[in-house]
Amino acid sequence: MTSDKKSCLVEKLSHYIELDELAESQLASLEEHERTYHRHQEVYSETDELKYLYVVKRGWFYSYTDMPDGRRQIIRVLHPGDIVGFPDIAFEYATSNIRAAEDGCLCPFPKQKLDAIFEKSPRLTALLFLMANRELACVIDTLRAMGRMDARERLAYFFLDLTARLRITNKDMTDTIRMPMNQHEIGDALGLTHTYVSKTIREMENAGLISRKGATLTLAQETRLEDMVDFSDRYSRLDTSWFPS
Amino acid sequence: MTSDKKSCLVEKLSHYIELDELAESQLASLEEHERTYHRHQEVYSETDELKYLYVVKRGWFYSYTDMPDGRRQIIRVLHPGDIVGFPDIAFEYATSNIRAAEDGCLCPFPKQKLDAIFEKSPRLTALLFLMANRELACVIDTLRAMGRMDARERLAYFFLDLTARLRITNKDMTDTIRMPMNQHEIGDALGLTHTYVSKTIREMENAGLISRKGATLTLAQETRLEDMVDFSDRYSRLDTSWFPS
DNA sequence: CGGGTCGTTGACCGTGATCAAGTAACGTGG
DNA sequence: CCACGTTACTTGATCACGGTCAACGACCCG
Numbered sequence: 001m002t003s004d005k006k007s008c009l010v011e012k013l014s015h016y017i018e019l020d021e022l023a024e025s026q027l028a029s030l031e032e033h034e035r036t037y038h039r040h041q042e043v044y045s046e047t048d049e050l051k052y053l054y055v056v057k058r059g060w061f062y063s064y065t066d067m068p069d070g071r072r073q074i075i076r077v078l079h080p081g082d083i084v085g086f087p088d089i090a091f092e093y094a095t096s097n098i099r100a101a102e103d104g105c106l107c108p109f110p111k112q113k114l115d116a117i118f119e120k121s122p123r124l125t126a127l128l129f130l131m132a133n134r135e136l137a138c139v140i141d142t143l144r145a146m147g148r149m150d151a152r153e154r155l156a157y158f159f160l161d162l163t164a165r166l167r168i169t170n171k172d173m174t175d176t177i178r179m180p181m182n183q184h185e186i187g188d189a190l191g192l193t194h195t196y197v198s199k200t201i202r203e204m205e206n207a208g209l210i211s212r213k214g215a216t217l218t219l220a221q222e223t224r225l226e227d228m229v230d231f232s233d234r235y236s237r238l239d240t241s242w243f244p245s
Numbered sequence: 246m247t248s249d250k251k252s253c254l255v256e257k258l259s260h261y262i263e264l265d266e267l268a269e270s271q272l273a274s275l276e277e278h279e280r281t282y283h284r285h286q287e288v289y290s291e292t293d294e295l296k297y298l299y300v301v302k303r304g305w306f307y308s309y310t311d312m313p314d315g316r317r318q319i320i321r322v323l324h325p326g327d328i329v330g331f332p333d334i335a336f337e338y339a340t341s342n343i344r345a346a347e348d349g350c351l352c353p354f355p356k357q358k359l360d361a362i363f364e365k366s367p368r369l370t371a372l373l374f375l376m377a378n379r380e381l382a383c384v385i386d387t388l389r390a391m392g393r394m395d396a397r398e399r400l401a402y403f404f405l406d407l408t409a410r411l412r413i414t415n416k417d418m419t420d421t422i423r424m425p426m427n428q429h430e431i432g433d434a435l436g437l438t439h440t441y442v443s444k445t446i447r448e449m450e451n452a453g454l455i456s457r458k459g460a461t462l463t464l465a466q467e468t469r470l471e472d473m474v475d476f477s478d479r480y481s482r483l484d485t486s487w488f489p490s
Numbered sequence: 491c492g493g494g495t496c497g498t499t500g501a502c503c504g505t506g507a508t509c510a511a512g513t514a515a516c517g518t519g520g
Numbered sequence: 521c522c523a524c525g526t527t528a529c530t531t532g533a534t535c536a537c538g539g540t541c542a543a544c545g546a547c548c549c550g
Contacts, residue, residue: 051487065385068475071393075385087382090375092484095382095477111487118367118374119489125363129374130335136381137332137340139388140310140320146391147436148316151506182528191392196506198530230313232340239337242296242356244364396538427496441538443498 007031008081008169009055013127015168016238023124026117031055031107043084043098043106050094052108054084059104060180063087063096064188074189076139077101077162077181081169086132102180122244130238138234146191149229151200154190156225159210163219164233179217252276253326253414254300258372260413261483268369271362276300276352288329288343288351295339297353299329304349305425308332308341309433319434321384322346322407322426326414331377347425367489375483383479391436394474396445399435401470404455408464409478424462 010027013019019027034057037043044050046065061078075096078084088094089111118125138161145157159177167173183201184194192200204210209225211218219225255272258264264272279302282288289295291310306323320341323329333339334356363370383406390402404422412418428446429439437445449455454470456463464470 065389067389067393073389073392075388086378087385090379090382090483091479092482092486095479096385114371114374115367115487115489118370122360122363125370125374126359129359129363129370129377132374132377132381133331134335136377136384137335139381139384140332140341143320143384143388143391144310144312144318146388147318148312184528193507194529195508195531198528199506202530234336234340237337238335241337242360244360429496438539439497440499440540443496444538447498 007055008057009083011169012081013131016130017123017127017240017243019124023121026121026124030109030113031057032109034105034107036105037061037100037103039100039102041100043100044094045097046094048094049092050085050088051110051112052085053089053111053114054098055107055109056080056082056084057105057107060101061098061104061106062101062181062185062189063098065096072188073191074185076135076142077189079165079169083128083131086135101185126243127240130240134234134238141232141234145229151190151192151196152204153229154192155186155197155200155204156209157229157231158186158190159217159219160222160225160229160231163222164235168235175219175222177217179215252300253302254328256414257326258376261375262368262372262485262488264369268366271366271369275354275358276302277354279350279352281350282306282345282348284345284347286345288345289339290342291339293339294337295330295333296355296357297330298334298356298359299343300352300354301325301327301329302350302352305346306343306349306351307346307426307430307434308343310341317433318436319430321380321387322434324410324414328373328376331380346430371488372485375485379479379483386477386479390474396435396437396441397449398474399437400431400442400445400449401454402474402476403431403435404462404464405467405470405474405476408467409480413480420464420467422462424460 007028009031010019010024013027037059043054043061056078058080061084062074063076063078063084064072064074066072084098084106087096114128117128141157141161145154149157163173163175163177166177181189183197187194187197190197201210201212205212209219209221211220225231252273254276255264255269258272282304288299288306301323303325306329307319308321308323308329309317309319311317329343329351333341359373362373386402386406390399394402408420408422411422426434428442432439432442435442446455446457450457454464454466456465470476
């Protein structure tokens with residue numbers, strides 16, 4: 001409703017293409033409503049009937065799925081300016097759960113609102129299409145990590161990915177980030193137990209790869225971490241050359 | 246070029262919505278050219294400059310990524326009627342490799358061709374958007390399998406997923422499929438070694454869950470397999486209710 | 491017949507899970 | 521202000537799933 005500064009969504013998207021007035025107003029209409037959530041609050045659950053997508057306005061969120069016996073897999077961490085719900089858009093019922101990683105705020109909008117964009121803004125349509133496919137590429141990177149990396153490499157990949165993402169909207173960011181997720185959640189994101197996350201992080205700290213101070217994390221040797229996991233930044237540059245007019 | 250019967254792409258997409266003439270002709274234009282590949286031939290490689298997407302016309306293909314030390318992760322198996330390259334569309338250079346799992350045929354088309362669809366067919370645009378996001382949901386299912394399932398469950402999930410996909414275009418299919426991938430490839434798809442794939446498949450066969458005969462695989466107890474992995478079919482039904490006009 | 495690919499089986503080992511105990515930081519209420 | 525829960529992190533002992541390495545058999549094709 002209220003927006004004192006430029007929306008995070010517009011800021012994030014205009015990193016990639018110039019947005020005209022129509023596009024900006026269409027995006028603004030996605031953020032007409034907002035709702036706050038407190039740390040660890042559920043936004044929606046698997047098997048909920050789902051007619052909405054969300055734009056993250058403030059705070060970190062994450063999507064996850066549970067197995068019947070309680071095993072949990074965190075799929076993707078969501079930051080301000082991200083659109084939540086692409087993988088669920090194809091179905092009547094949600095395929096994943098969303099939860100607040102810390103206190104934050106979301107803007108819900110009905111799927112239906114995409115129509116107007118599809119009909120009147122081919123260029124913005126292409127960008128949304130691109131964002132969904134970029135997310136696909138990122139989940140694939142995570143899949144690669146889970147399938148073929150050991151614990152230390154997975155952690156390296158996870159931290160590098162978060163850092164690269166946060167740099168888009170935070171151009172003067174250094175190699176230090178705030179890390180509001182606990183080790184249990186990190187483990188759920190990487191297919192590890194919180195116990196082993198603790199041991200491995202400690203080990204990486206001793207090796208001088210990273211350092212911690214409270215909820216702050218520093219990538220002390222970013223390029224060595226990148227080499228460990230053959231890291232590619234999927235955020236700083238996208239191919240928009242084929243877009244319409 | 247030549248097309249004796251209806252295209253697989255049109256067949257697959259018209260499973261979900263009625264396609265008008267414009268849409269059908271636009272889709273047909275994606276299959277103007279074709280090229281054959283033999284078993285294990287590369288289609289394109291990571292870091293290739295990439296201006297094309299592909300439609301699978303015949304045969305199974307798969308996408309994969311390699312680690313510098315030779316570890317390999319197969320991302321996704323591709324069947325006739327599937328569109329190849331969504332995760333790469335966002336970037337100038339490919340993020341994955343594509344390879345033929347058996348002899349087959351692909352139809353390449355330039356990314357640029359999506360423009361005409363984005364500009365003139367909002368309904369088809371929405372469907373392509375949906376297909377990309379459905380693929381995202383499927384990769385997420387695989388991620389869940391890799392993060393939180395043991396070897397037997399991963400195999401169960403893998404076979405169930407392939408079967409559900411093949412049923413879309415093959416309505417009278419039973420619980421038996423042709424499985425042209427070898428155990429090394431299956432292992433690369435599931436983060437296992439071919440040795441352990443062999444042991445686990447044998448074990449599942451002894452337990453009466455599946456049976457094999459040459460390159461044919463039968464899901465002897467499909468519902469028990471489904472319960473093991475809390476399986477959801479992502480193929481038979483999609484939510485298209487929010488589509489434009 | 492010889493060589494290649496593919497699947498099978500066994501012995502051994504290591505990464506990371508499991509279980510358990512302990513510490514530190516924090517907010518709450520008495 | 522301290523007693524107390526709760527949550528987060530750490531560390532150690534033990535164990536098992538699945539990796540590694542190696543050998544062998546079946547099959548196909550030249």
